[in-house]
Amino acid sequence: MIPLMKSAFLNELDTKDALVKFILKAKKLSMGEQVVAFEKEFAVFQGVKNATLVNSGGSANLAMLQALKNLGRLKDGDKIGFSALTWSTNVMPILQLGMQPVPIDCDQRTLNVMASNLKKRLNQTDLRAFFVTNALGFAGDLDVIRKVCNEAQIILIEDNCEALGTELPSGKTGNFGIMSSFSFFVAHHMSTVEGGMICTNDGEIDEMLRIVRANGWDRNLSAPKQHRWRKKYNINSEFEAKYTFYDLGYNIRPTEITGFLGRYQLKFLKENIAIRQRNYLLLESIVKDNPDLQTLDRSHISVLSNFAFPVLCKTPQLKCRYMKLFSNAGIETRPIIAGNIQRQPFYKKYILYSYELPDVDFVHDRGFYCGNYPELNKKDIKTLTDCLKRHEA
Ligand SMILES: Cc1ncc(COP(=O)(O)O)c(C=O)c1O
Structure with missing residues (x-):
């Protein structure tokens, strides 16, 4: 897991x-x-x-x-x-x-x-x-x-x-x-x-x-x-x-x-950030070779203190397929933050007017994320990279 x-x-x-x-x-x-x-x-x-x-x-x-x-x-x-x-x-x-x-x-x-x-x-x-x-x-x-x-x-x-x-x-x-x-x-x-x-x-x-x-x-x-x-x-x-x-x-x-x-934790923070960035770059290199997935543009960022690894699929159907793959491999996944906040019940209860948000909807419908943290070992990284490779239906 x-x-x-x-x-x-x-x-x-x-x-x-x-x-x-x-x-x-x-x-x-x-x-x-x-x-x-x-x-x-x-x-x-x-x-x-x-x-x-x-x-x-x-x-x-x-x-x-x-x-x-x-x-x-x-x-x-x-x-x-x-x-x-x-x-x-x-x-x-x-x-x-x-x-x-x-x-x-x-x-x-x-x-x-x-x-x-x-x-x-x-x-x-x-x-x-x-x-x-x-x-x-x-x-x-x-x-x-x-x-x-x-x-x-x-x-x-x-x-x-x-x-x-x-x-x-x-x-x-x-x-x-x-x-x-x-x-x-x-x-x-x-x-x-x-x-x-x-x-x-x-x-x-x-x-x-x-x-x-x-x-x-x-x-x-x-x-x-x-x-x-x-x-x-x-x-x-x-x-x-x-x-x-x-x-x-x-x-x-x-x-x-x-x-x-x-x-106490602050002492370990810089090292943790470096590991998160290293893990991210490694996983990103696999995503780049997979036409089912979208690679994020981080060209304007000089240090990426990655919080979690986002997977953006090209279609909602692909999202279902990759989430299943992750689940079968024992990888826990979740929505990207709270998705389009306008779709949340609390928001709809209080705000009646809704704006078009095409890109947030794109992320909501095609994205999910899994963890990226320093405790990921070599076996975990291998499991993650295997799941991020292209898989035929
Ligand atoms: C973007 C963002 N803002 C605020 C919070 C709230 O932080 P907390 O859980 O410490 O209240 C979170 C929680 O994960 C978050 O992701």
Whole structure:
């Protein structure tokens, strides 16, 4: 059996052993110094000023939009563009926070929204923000997308939950917009079991994210920032300040266990990304020789931190045939993210208008994916390559 993921952690046994020792010694397990240290180390890895750790990638997405609303940069009813090939909790916060989701088609050749897709939608409607998803470790032409957004005064936010470590010549994915989310759920590039991060270079956003993360209070801000909030609202005693709630928030805090695991896993991340890329290139070389399958265009990507291996068949019939082959060989498969999000029940319940999304439909009807992770051994790779070779009906 080749499951979508074999283990919860990179260097699983070692990590579990270290975790047990950490828990036995730890004096405190609620959010504290491990969280702060992981945030600092992750910010260095990503090359950003600020990183805020939360309890999941979905929470990170929710917090990003809530922070923008609290700051008045987004308002009720604003139209928010999003990659139609995405995860549920990328879109749900747009609905939950009273804004209008506008799906943007992807390009089937890259699996991602390209600037041309965004421009097409902008010919039909204006947008206040674009919440792009960097799908499966690939990305669109984010440098051009950023330029389009800047010119049209659209706030660019990145869901980078599936593309930690991917690079374009112009920078790391996650660093093109004003902020970006990451997920550390098992099966992602690194795991803290559950966990997520938000990265930003914008100090005002970072401050608001820390308020949003913890009940709407100021406890996790620096002393000068706390002073500013308290002065603004005339809060004069520590007694009162501890239970003053300044803006809309949640409890989406991580624990010290999340922080510890994040720091421990971060050490293995670069090596993991390199193995994922190597596996991808090997499997891609087989796909290139199979006329039943479509090879993805990654020519604009300099480091491919592949999340999972997508198989795009030329027809829906071929998809059925190859999925059967994979299943018979014991390889677990699944749809590409959530497919065309417009076809999901939750979306249809709340949004009556639907857009034509030919390329996302193409991916939905002809695509599936299997796992790509460092624990794939030689035998697994052989099984995968055998299945990716051309098979007559
Ligand atoms: C693109 C994308 N965004 C957000 C998430 C949510 O992350 P989490 O499962 O940590 O909530 C996922 C989950 O896999 C995802 O693939």
